[in-house]
Amino acid sequence: MLKLLADRIQHPTGEIDNLNKRIAAGLKAHFPGLLDTHGVGPDSAALYRIVLSRLRWDDRTQDYLRRRLFEGRTRREITRCLRRYVAREIYPLIGPTRSAVCHADPSRTAS
Incomplete structure (x- = not known):
């Protein structure tokens, strides 16, 4: 009896895995960058x-x-807002540095 139940559970699991693979392949074919996790x-x-x-x-x-x-508000929403606040607060401290090229001598940078 337990073997029959185990087989019944495994059959839909296999079908789900197969369908997930087909969906992922279809998405990759039509929208190549959609499943990439950029920014994390x-x-x-x-x-x-x-x-x-x-x-x-x-x-505070x-x-x-x-x-x-x-x-x-939910704790998740609050954390999201706080992350944005922290990002705005520290960005000026770690923002990109600018190095200007001296046009008279391109090998030097302006100080």
């Missing part, structure tokens, strides 16, 4: 870690969390 990397992870540490230690961030929870 060390920068996003760093922002998330900063927000978690601020939620634990920073009184804890007050913000309480206010937004009282308003009915």
